[in-house]
Amino acid sequence: MASEAHLPALHQRVSTSISSTAAPDYVQVAANGDASFLQALRATAAHGGNRLRSAALRCRPSSAKPEALRGLPASLSASTRYYWANKTVFQREVLCGIAATLLQVPETVAFSYVANLDPVTGLYATGFFGIVVGLFGGVPATIAGAAGALGVVMPTITSGTGALAALPYADRVAHLFVAVFLAGVFQLVFGLLDLSRLFALIPRTAHIGFLNGLALMMLLSQKTTFQRCTSPELLFGACEQAGLLAWMEPSAPSTWMTLATVVITIVVMVYFPKVPVVGRFVPPTLVVAVVGVGLEFGINRPLLGYDVRTIGDTSKLAGALPTWHLPAFGAVADWPLVLSVAGSLAAVGLFESLMTLQAIVDLTKAPLSLAACRAECLAQGVGNVVCGLFQGMGGCSMIGQSTGNVLNGGRHRVSGVVCGLVTFAILLFASPVVERVPVACLTGILVVIIAHTFHWPSLRLLWYLPAADAAAIVLVTALAAAINLAVAVIAGVVWQALVTAWSSRDDVQATVRVECVDGTAVTVYELRGTLVFSSVARFRGLLHVANDLSVVVLDVGRCRLVDFSAVAALKEAAHRYRDAGKRLLLRHLDAHATDLLLQHDYGWEVVAADLGLAMDKCVDMNVRDINSPVAAYGQLHDV
Structure with a gap:
């Protein structure tokens, strides 16, 4: 089981993974079941401070605005010269x-x-x-x-x-x-x-x-x-x-x-x-x-x-x-x-x-x-x-x-x-x-x-x-x-928002297949469509926890994760598999989905760049001792 010392470095590990040019294919949540309240509070405060600093940098006033004000007299002078040279235009105006x-x-x-x-x-x-x-x-x-x-x-x-x-x-x-x-x-x-x-x-x-x-x-x-x-x-x-x-x-x-x-x-x-x-x-x-x-x-x-x-x-x-x-x-x-x-x-x-x-x-x-x-x-x-x-x-x-x-x-x-x-x-x-x-x-x-x-x-x-x-x-x-x-x-x-949400309630589908990795059979769900708050109920019905194999992969390369409801649905699914003694991995998340899970949720970490290695790491861990689900991400673009 992971020690408490892993928790404060969680966000640093995630940031390093995101910024690397060789983006990993699989990650999971950190095994931080034994983390103390104070350590969790410090990690949350550090992440919140980083977000506030980033927001302050984005909201910093542009230097172009004072320059535009300073250039106003010159603009007025140019307009005066233009109308003086084009009296017909001025007359028409x-x-x-x-x-x-x-x-x-x-x-x-x-x-x-x-x-x-x-x-x-x-x-x-x-x-x-x-x-x-x-x-x-x-x-x-x-x-x-x-x-x-x-x-x-x-x-x-x-x-x-x-x-x-x-x-x-x-x-x-x-x-x-x-x-x-x-x-x-x-x-x-x-x-x-x-x-x-x-x-x-x-x-x-x-x-x-x-x-x-x-x-x-x-x-x-x-x-x-x-x-x-x-x-x-x-x-x-x-x-x-x-x-x-x-x-x-x-x-x-x-x-x-x-x-x-x-x-x-x-x-x-x-x-x-x-x-x-x-x-x-x-x-x-x-x-x-x-x-x-x-x-x-x-x-x-x-x-x-x-x-x-x-x-x-x-x-x-x-x-x-x-x-x-x-x-x-x-x-x-x-x-x-x-x-x-x-x-x-x-x-x-x-x-x-x-x-x-x-x-x-x-x-x-x-x-x-x-x-x-x-x-x-x-x-x-x-x-x-x-x-x-x-x-x-x-x-x-x-x-x-x-x-x-x-x-x-x-x-x-x-x-x-x-x-x-x-x-x-x-x-x-x-x-x-x-x-x-x-x-x-x-x-x-x-x-x-x-x-x-x-x-x-x-x-x-x-x-x-x-x-x-x-x-x-x-x-x-x-x-x-x-x-x-x-x-x-x-x-x-x-x-219109309600109508759009209602019409997108069935806008997520899945194709189920079995892949073999190093002699081990794995259930793979290939999701398509949009996973948003209105389609979460249908997403839950697509999963067959009792009948799936011991390792399950959700391939979201053709599915767009929109909001926190989608992230919460993934966590809920991982908990359902964990309670059944099974493991859940995610792969092929795009940049937006990666940002949602790694930067706007907590407890996730990189597992491995290969499914076989990711499965080996899962085997080394006691899944029932982990408070958060296991997940994996892949093909990060422009992160």
């Missing part, structure tokens, strides 16, 4: 930014109403996000601002029927600014830890459900267009905050004029871009605003007397730059609610932003790197922190506006920055004009956006997809509409 703003401002106002906020709050967010993401985002030509995906999450706090309904409206909005600030902090941490790669785990079914749920939530939020204020002395926004809304009467002329304005807006949005020449250069939202204002103040009010509610009738746009305000952390009445909303805003914002980056690179045929995703996460975090400090509603990069900017010719960061700057200019100098736009025009714009957001092919796919995938789309869509987008996407990932 400025025009693309202005066009994106004209498209985005009406949508921002509409999304502000979705979030139950003053439009100024949304315009602040669009201005800040345009500048921050334009300068520091992961991909040039990205357009960012107040988004509907975030707007549909915010009524959890701001709504008069939400969890904070007992608080005054101003206090609910103050809670939202705290949530927006914390969402930015979460996104900064997410970016600093390089966690954006986790979004690769989101299945396509969750993507489709996200889009469908977002479309449904935005559609449901437009019900206030067909509601009226029951208190004539209040603006509609104040009336909504006070809970004094009622549905319009179906027979009222203003109801039909509102519906007609929505329909006219939809027609203009759909067909104006098809007009030759002009349709390519004039944003349809600008045409909608002009037509809506002309219809309302040229026909409805002076001639018919049927008023359709305008932005100014809903709430006044105070034409002023934002001022700095520290979020009211000390006045938070419900921290769990604020933290949950902050987490939802952070997750939904990052999800839509990374989807936006993918859409842009698909158009520009450029690669999407992890560094770009990391930069986007950091830019989103900075944008939301700034919004929290300057009372903006928060935002993210936007798929439709960004792809439109690229299709218009935007390729650089100037277009995004110009979009943010022009938004502030409109807020300062053109707010009286914006106030005259009918809210029904915004609803018409959103209906078109909703139609483009909803993944219509999914309605047909549901009849072709496997039942589990179809159920995933329906689940994510329903949860998005009923709860929020973040919960829906997480549920979609969990559902």
Whole structure:
């Protein structure tokens, strides 16, 4: 039996074996049955210290980051020289930014109403996000601002029927600014830890459900267009905050004029871009605003007397730059609610932003790197922190506006920055004009956006997809509409993980044969497939302990060991053979499996490079005195 002195050197022996160029074919666990508690504790502490040091080396900040910061002035200087030498490119970028703003401002106002906020709050967010993401985002030509995906999450706090309904409206909005600030902090941490790669785990079914749920939530939020204020002395926004809304009467002329304005807006949005020449250069939202204002103040009010509610009738746009305000952390009445909303805003914002980056690179045929995703996460975090400090509603990069900017010719960061700057200019100098736009025009714009957001092919796919995938789309869509987008996407990932685990439960098979080694017969199980937590039960059923010979070899050269459940299953099998007076060896483990057993489990050691020698060593040992199973590994690659 091995002495206690073998235990402290166990990890040293294992490390030496792994790093050697002539990788052994067979190893076993150390015969350490007599090891004392203190010796085991020292060995565990030493191994833990080595892992912590390795992790610290991997997490050491890269010297490239300070160098990138030091090179920022030179980069700005090079950009200035480039645009000075290519004035046509600069002119095109400025025009693309202005066009994106004209498209985005009406949508921002509409999304502000979705979030139950003053439009100024949304315009602040669009201005800040345009500048921050334009300068520091992961991909040039990205357009960012107040988004509907975030707007549909915010009524959890701001709504008069939400969890904070007992608080005054101003206090609910103050809670939202705290949530927006914390969402930015979460996104900064997410970016600093390089966690954006986790979004690769989101299945396509969750993507489709996200889009469908977002479309449904935005559609449901437009019900206030067909509601009226029951208190004539209040603006509609104040009336909504006070809970004094009622549905319009179906027979009222203003109801039909509102519906007609929505329909006219939809027609203009759909067909104006098809007009030759002009349709390519004039944003349809600008045409909608002009037509809506002309219809309302040229026909409805002076001639018919049927008023359709305008932005100014809903709430006044105070034409002023934002001022700095520290979020009211000390006045938070419900921290769990604020933290949950902050987490939802952070997750939904990052999800839509990374989807936006993918859409842009698909158009520009450029690669999407992890560094770009990391930069986007950091830019989103900075944008939301700034919004929290300057009372903006928060935002993210936007798929439709960004792809439109690229299709218009935007390729650089100037277009995004110009979009943010022009938004502030409109807020300062053109707010009286914006106030005259009918809210029904915004609803018409959103209906078109909703139609483009909803993944219509999914309605047909549901009849072709496997039942589990179809159920995933329906689940994510329903949860998005009923709860929020973040919960829906997480549920979609969990559902897909369960489906994958269930489908892989039988993904391990074995072929049994008998080999003769030095005149001794040996039972060999050649495993194929994947040994993971869900397939462990089937693995147990493949072994016939009572009928096998005294020495059993598990050949895992064609089987992938995935997790600790696989390692534990191997140990359990070895114990079963040991209790039956038999010996178990493993061979042909790849580098990943070797790392799992030798570095992330304890008690294993090298036996021999040959099966005959390994069997001889097993014969020399009293197997029943060994606390851990006997195992063997082979064909280590790049260890």
